[in-house]
Amino acid sequence: MFLQKISLLNYKNFADIQFEFDAKINCFVGNNGRGKTNMLDAIYHLSFGKSYFNPIATQNIKHGEDFFVIEGNFSLNDREEKIVCSLKRNIKKVIRRNGKAYDRLSEHIGLLPLVIISPADRDLIIEGSDTRRKFMDGVISQSDPEYLHALMNYQKAVSQRNALLKYFAANHTYDPKTIEVYNEQLQNYGQEIYKKRVAFVEEIYPIFKEQYKLISGDTEEVNLVYNSRLHEASLAELLSSNIDRDRALQYTSVGIHKDDLDFQIGDYPIKKFGSQGQQKSFLIALKFAQFKLLKKLVGTTPILLLDDIFDKLDESRVAHIISLVEDDNFGQIFISDTHAERTERIIKEIHQTYKIFPL
């Protein structure tokens, strides 16, 4: 699968721009603030229907304009796929596949597998558990639409249960039967999500460890530990034993929406005990593991976006990336870099076709 061309209208700092891409390597080079990361984000948009960097959709519209349009032509299994993602202020975002708008944006997820490696990934280490849950959910959803469906239904049931708990508290009333209706929904969807998260961590774990060794050459142990109270008991049991607490708090305090994915070096959190280099290696290993797993599960080689990666990496890590992409099985890669000469020097070592786009 590869992106043949893209055209942007009013997307962030771009008013109107088009590019035709190489099927292998494409580099955006230019000084700070030229829009290199914005270009990668536009490609991310075509795959996920949203920005990797800015969750407030309208802030991706060029200042002073009312809409943006991102249009991409992909080659997928020797078929052409035209994806158009557009957003107008005060109107819901629309994604069209070959002219037909999706009823739900979620239906698009997984069609165009993609992995991004960016300095912003550091949030996965430093931010709260929701960032890591979103990472897990994002990776699993790309290869499993039923997971995404269960997740959306689960989230809806949690919101409704929380609203009910608030209503009971405000009105000094309680109806266990209605709570039970939501408990059942949470049990069904939650247990399915839990099982798939367990399977995901089991599957990605050995790939991640192997990648970490390759990238860092380090001998220390790194671990990914799925942390869930569902290890102790079923969600139905947890919900019923926590009901007094939930009533007092007026929200659902147990469930897969509280899970975490612990990142460890030895037995300690990497956030506190990993050096900066170890943290970087950890994140890149995780993203490479995501790439490999996704490729295996969906049977399509994901597009790889490497944002500012050479700037942040030492020679051995760059060498590893090169060895990864020298492999004939790699797909299309987009790179952003501030140094045109450095990019060209590194890219030439890969012996694949490439295009460089100065911005």
Ligand SMILES: Nc1ncnc2c1ncn2[C@@H]1O[C@H](COP(=O)(O)OP(=O)(O)OP(=O)(O)O)[C@@H](O)[C@H]1O
């Ligand atoms: N909605 C928007 N409208 C207009 N310009 C925007 C919008 N959002 C971001 N920008 C501009 O995009 C530019 C940043 O682009 P980007 O982050 O892609 O730069 P870059 O080339 O990757 O830079 P660096 O090398 O520093 O990472 C900034 O000048 C910013 O003001």
